[in-house]
Amino acid sequence: MVRFPGRSLQFILILSFRFASMGWTKRMVLAAVLMLSSPIINMTIVEDASAQVISGYHDSFEMAALLSDAASSHPSIAWYSTAQELLGTRDIPGGRVIPILFVGNRTDERPWVMLIGSHHGDEPDSAEAVLSFALHLLDSYDAGDPMALRIVTSINIAILPVVNPYGLDMGTRVDENGDDPNRDYPFQPSSISSVSDGIPLTTAGAFTVHSLAAMYPFSIALSFHTGSQGIFYTWGAPGVGTETPDDICFSDVGRVLSASSGVHMIHGPANDFTYVSELEGAFDDHLYGSTFLPNMLYSMDMQLPWSTFTATVELHNNKGRDPPVLGNLDHLWDPSTDDGGALGRGARICYAACELASPWMEVETDLSGSILYLNGTVTGAASVPPVELTWDGTPVDPEIRWTSADLLPEMDFSISIDTSTMGEGNCNDHEIILEVWPDEGWNDLHDGAFPSIAPQSVLANSRSALMFRTGTGQTMTQQPGQVEHNASFEVRLYDEYVGAGDTGQVLIDIDLNGENVSGVSISTVMGVWSSSVNYTIEEVEKLGGVLSFPTIMSEGAAKLIVDLQLENGVISWEGNVTIVPGVRILRNTLVVNRDDVLRVLVGVDGAQRTVPVIWGISRTQDAPWDGAGWSGGGYPWIVGPDVIISRGNGVSVLEVDLSDYGGAAYLRVCTYPGVSEDSIELHLEGEIELSRIPVFVEGDTLEFGPCLVMAFYDGPEILTPVFDRIEYTITLTAPDGTWTVIPLEWKSAEGMTVEERERLYELIVEEGLNIDEPPGAFFGSIGKPDDPGEYRITADVSGSFLYGLGKEVDMEITDGKGSFEVSQGSDKGPEEHHSFPWKILLFVLVMAVIILLISYLSYRANGRKFQQEKGRAGRPETPGRSRENVERGTSGGTGRDESSLPRRAPPPP
Ligand SMILES: [Zn+2]
Structure with missing residues (x-):
C-alpha cells in the first residue's frame, strides 16, 4: 500500500515495478517494489486503539493536565501550550487556563483544523468529545493506525476542548463575568449588547479562538455544543442571507460530517433552522465572514486574514452531565447498535473533518489474466471525484467502480483495463497516469449566495489547486483473453423506483454449475456517484436470494449492477433503477388536541430541485395509494406546495391543521406515492389523565409517587416515547393556604428500587389500569411540612412534542387532585392521600x-x-393570593410559580 500526503499544488508519483510472468493460465500477481518520492510507507493495519482512551468527565485542570501529558509523550508530533502563554489571553479566576494541544508540525504547508469544545460550560460533553478525540488520535497513532498516521503527518490540528474553563468547572453557560463567549465575537455589531461593556472579545474564550484564527489559516473549525442535535454552518447571523458564497462546499461538508456522526443529524446553514438562527456575535460567522464583509465587524482591527469553514456541531439534546449520554469510544467504527453517545459522534466528526482538510489517494496495482486492476482509496473528498487515466499519454476510458464507506469520506475504487486491447507486443514499457480531482465544484459561483461573489474559504479554494497524479512505468506481458464461466445467475429487481436513503431489493437466483462463487456485490451507479454492498455466498443463501441494496443520495436514473464474484473473475448483470427523493418524519408526536396545528419535521434526501411533499391522513397504516390519495382512509388528502417545499437534502416543517380530523389516524408523507413513504400514528382528541398521587411520609420527607400519566384514546395507554420531555408538577397547598410547587422526575422501570416498583404495580392494580409493562413513572419528594393539618394536592402536566423547535403544547389534563393529612411528628409509613382527617x-x-x-x-x-x-377572632381571612394561584395553576400553568418550573427553551448554540 502506498500513501502520499495530499497538499501541494501537484503530486507526481512515479511507481515503478517489475512484473514477472507466472504462466499463461494461472492468475498472475504483481510483485511490486514500490519506490516513492514521499517518505511514508505503511503496510500494516493495526487494530483500533480506542480502548485506551479515557472516558468520563474532567474539570478544566484535569483536561489541561491530560493534554500536557499527551504532548510530552509525543514530542515529535504534538505540542502543548495555553492561550495565556501563547496568545496573551487574560487570566481566569482560580489559576484556570485555556489549554491548547497542537498536533502536526505547525507549518503553513499543511492544512489547519481547529476543534473547540465548551464555549458553553453547561455543555461538558462538547469538551469531553474534543478531548477524547485528541487522546484517541494519539493512541491510534502509537498503535500504527493508518488513518491516524495519515492525519498526523498531513495536517495541523489545534485542539481546544475547553475555551470557557470557568463555566465548565461551575457548570454554567456563561463565563466568570456572566458573558456568553459565543456571543462575544465581533461580527454583527448589534450582538455586542449581550457582553460586558458592549465591547467584543472580552471573554477569554472568544479572544483565544479569534487570536488563534488570526495566526493560522484554518480550513475547518468546528465548535462543539449540546442542547440540540445537528450540524449548522454559516450563515447564522441575521441580515446576511441564508447561503454563503461557499454554500456548495459548505453543504457538502455538512452532509459528510452529518453522515460521519453515525446518527441522524440534520445539517444546513444555521439560518435554515429557526431555533438556532439569530446568532449575533457567534463564532461561526466571524471566522468565515470577516474577511469579505468588514462592514459587519465591530472594528476593522478585529478582521481576520482568512475565511474558514465553520460549523456548530450540536451533539445531542441534553445539557449538563450524564455519563450514559456522554458515552464512550468502544464502538467507534461500528455505531449501528451503539453510536457511543457524545464521545462517539464527536470523535467520528473530528476524524471526518481532518480527512476533509486533506484529501488523499492510495493505489495498488494487480494484474489478473489480461486485466490490469488499479485498486485504491480516495479519502477526504466529499463526493466521488472525476478521474482521468492516460495510457502512454493517450486518454483511456476505463471501467471504474466506486464503493463508498458509510461513515467517513473514504471511497474505494477499482479500475480495470483490458491490456490485450492496449497495444501490441510483449515486455513493452507503459506509463499509466491516474488523475483525480476531488470536489472541483466547490469553486463554482453560487447563485443564491450572499454576497454574490466567488467562494471565499480556505477550504473551498484548497481544492482548485489539488491534483493527484499517479503513474506507472511498467513492463508488461500480454495475456490471453476472457475466461469462460460456467456459473450463471438471474436477477429480478423488486421496484423500479427507490427512495434516496431507502434500500431497494433484488431477488437473485444463482446456478453455480460447479463453479465456486465467493459472493455477490450490488452497486447503484449514477454518473460518478455510486454506493455498494457486498454479500458472502453464505449470506445470499441465508437470505434466500433476497438482497437489499443502498441507494445513492441523489434523485435520477441509476444503473444497478450485480456482480457475481467467482474464483476466476466476475460476471455482471446490469439493470436500471430510478432514485426518487426520499422522505422521513423526524419528530414523534404525542396525543394532540383537535384544535392544534400539528408541526412535524420532515426530512427530504437526495432532491435535486424543489420537491413538494405529499401528505395525507389515513385510518390504516398500510392503506394503498390509489392515484388520488391513500385509499381506505376516508380522510381528505392534500398534495402540494401549500403544505411544504423542501430543497435539497433538507428539513422542513410540515404543518397540519387538525380541526377537520378526529380519532386515531396515520399521518403519511411521501414524495412519490408508493415509493418512499413514512408515517406516524396520531391520536387526535385523546384525553390525558393522571393517576392518583400516592403520598408517603418517610422520616422527615414526603415522597410522592409513583405517578402515572395516561392517554386515553383507543383505551388506556402509557405514552412511552416522550416521557422524558413531559413536565409533571404537583402543587401542595398547606392548611394555611400557602403552596409549594414540586417538580416530579421520570424514573424508568429499570431505574426504580424494588420498593418503588412494588408501589407502581400496587397503584396499577388499585387504579384498575390495563398496563402490563409500565416503562416507568414519576416521583418527587419534599421536606415534611411542619404544620399539622390537611394538605391539598393538585397536579399539572405539560409536554412539548416538538422539542428543539421551541413549541410547547399543553396537554389537556386536570385530574389527580386529592388531599392528605400530616399529623404532628408522624413518621409511621404510608398514608393514603384520600384518607379523611x-x-x-x-x-x-x-x-x-x-x-x-x-x-x-x-x-x-x-x-x-x-x-x-x-x-377579633371573627375577622375575615385575608383573601388568598396563594389560593387563587393554586386554582389557576391546575388549569394550564399561568398562575404557577414560574421560577421553580424552568421551561425547556430551545437551546441556542
Ligand atoms: Zn452551546
Whole structure:
C-alpha cells in the first residue's frame, strides 16, 4: 500500500515495478517494489486503539493536565501550550487556563483544523468529545493506525476542548463575568449588547479562538455544543442571507460530517433552522465572514486574514452531565447498535473533518489474466471525484467502480483495463497516469449566495489547486483473453423506483454449475456517484436470494449492477433503477388536541430541485395509494406546495391543521406515492389523565409517587416515547393556604428500587389500569411540612412534542387532585392521600367543646371582654393570593410559580 500526503499544488508519483510472468493460465500477481518520492510507507493495519482512551468527565485542570501529558509523550508530533502563554489571553479566576494541544508540525504547508469544545460550560460533553478525540488520535497513532498516521503527518490540528474553563468547572453557560463567549465575537455589531461593556472579545474564550484564527489559516473549525442535535454552518447571523458564497462546499461538508456522526443529524446553514438562527456575535460567522464583509465587524482591527469553514456541531439534546449520554469510544467504527453517545459522534466528526482538510489517494496495482486492476482509496473528498487515466499519454476510458464507506469520506475504487486491447507486443514499457480531482465544484459561483461573489474559504479554494497524479512505468506481458464461466445467475429487481436513503431489493437466483462463487456485490451507479454492498455466498443463501441494496443520495436514473464474484473473475448483470427523493418524519408526536396545528419535521434526501411533499391522513397504516390519495382512509388528502417545499437534502416543517380530523389516524408523507413513504400514528382528541398521587411520609420527607400519566384514546395507554420531555408538577397547598410547587422526575422501570416498583404495580392494580409493562413513572419528594393539618394536592402536566423547535403544547389534563393529612411528628409509613382527617376532626371537636365550656364560664364572669375577643377572632381571612394561584395553576400553568418550573427553551448554540 502506498500513501502520499495530499497538499501541494501537484503530486507526481512515479511507481515503478517489475512484473514477472507466472504462466499463461494461472492468475498472475504483481510483485511490486514500490519506490516513492514521499517518505511514508505503511503496510500494516493495526487494530483500533480506542480502548485506551479515557472516558468520563474532567474539570478544566484535569483536561489541561491530560493534554500536557499527551504532548510530552509525543514530542515529535504534538505540542502543548495555553492561550495565556501563547496568545496573551487574560487570566481566569482560580489559576484556570485555556489549554491548547497542537498536533502536526505547525507549518503553513499543511492544512489547519481547529476543534473547540465548551464555549458553553453547561455543555461538558462538547469538551469531553474534543478531548477524547485528541487522546484517541494519539493512541491510534502509537498503535500504527493508518488513518491516524495519515492525519498526523498531513495536517495541523489545534485542539481546544475547553475555551470557557470557568463555566465548565461551575457548570454554567456563561463565563466568570456572566458573558456568553459565543456571543462575544465581533461580527454583527448589534450582538455586542449581550457582553460586558458592549465591547467584543472580552471573554477569554472568544479572544483565544479569534487570536488563534488570526495566526493560522484554518480550513475547518468546528465548535462543539449540546442542547440540540445537528450540524449548522454559516450563515447564522441575521441580515446576511441564508447561503454563503461557499454554500456548495459548505453543504457538502455538512452532509459528510452529518453522515460521519453515525446518527441522524440534520445539517444546513444555521439560518435554515429557526431555533438556532439569530446568532449575533457567534463564532461561526466571524471566522468565515470577516474577511469579505468588514462592514459587519465591530472594528476593522478585529478582521481576520482568512475565511474558514465553520460549523456548530450540536451533539445531542441534553445539557449538563450524564455519563450514559456522554458515552464512550468502544464502538467507534461500528455505531449501528451503539453510536457511543457524545464521545462517539464527536470523535467520528473530528476524524471526518481532518480527512476533509486533506484529501488523499492510495493505489495498488494487480494484474489478473489480461486485466490490469488499479485498486485504491480516495479519502477526504466529499463526493466521488472525476478521474482521468492516460495510457502512454493517450486518454483511456476505463471501467471504474466506486464503493463508498458509510461513515467517513473514504471511497474505494477499482479500475480495470483490458491490456490485450492496449497495444501490441510483449515486455513493452507503459506509463499509466491516474488523475483525480476531488470536489472541483466547490469553486463554482453560487447563485443564491450572499454576497454574490466567488467562494471565499480556505477550504473551498484548497481544492482548485489539488491534483493527484499517479503513474506507472511498467513492463508488461500480454495475456490471453476472457475466461469462460460456467456459473450463471438471474436477477429480478423488486421496484423500479427507490427512495434516496431507502434500500431497494433484488431477488437473485444463482446456478453455480460447479463453479465456486465467493459472493455477490450490488452497486447503484449514477454518473460518478455510486454506493455498494457486498454479500458472502453464505449470506445470499441465508437470505434466500433476497438482497437489499443502498441507494445513492441523489434523485435520477441509476444503473444497478450485480456482480457475481467467482474464483476466476466476475460476471455482471446490469439493470436500471430510478432514485426518487426520499422522505422521513423526524419528530414523534404525542396525543394532540383537535384544535392544534400539528408541526412535524420532515426530512427530504437526495432532491435535486424543489420537491413538494405529499401528505395525507389515513385510518390504516398500510392503506394503498390509489392515484388520488391513500385509499381506505376516508380522510381528505392534500398534495402540494401549500403544505411544504423542501430543497435539497433538507428539513422542513410540515404543518397540519387538525380541526377537520378526529380519532386515531396515520399521518403519511411521501414524495412519490408508493415509493418512499413514512408515517406516524396520531391520536387526535385523546384525553390525558393522571393517576392518583400516592403520598408517603418517610422520616422527615414526603415522597410522592409513583405517578402515572395516561392517554386515553383507543383505551388506556402509557405514552412511552416522550416521557422524558413531559413536565409533571404537583402543587401542595398547606392548611394555611400557602403552596409549594414540586417538580416530579421520570424514573424508568429499570431505574426504580424494588420498593418503588412494588408501589407502581400496587397503584396499577388499585387504579384498575390495563398496563402490563409500565416503562416507568414519576416521583418527587419534599421536606415534611411542619404544620399539622390537611394538605391539598393538585397536579399539572405539560409536554412539548416538538422539542428543539421551541413549541410547547399543553396537554389537556386536570385530574389527580386529592388531599392528605400530616399529623404532628408522624413518621409511621404510608398514608393514603384520600384518607379523611378523622384525628384532627376529633381533636378540633374536643377542643371546641373545652373552649365553649371555658368561654361559657368566662362569659358568666365577664361578658363584655368575651364580646371583644370574639369580634377579633371573627375577622375575615385575608383573601388568598396563594389560593387563587393554586386554582389557576391546575388549569394550564399561568398562575404557577414560574421560577421553580424552568421551561425547556430551545437551546441556542
Ligand atoms: Zn452551546
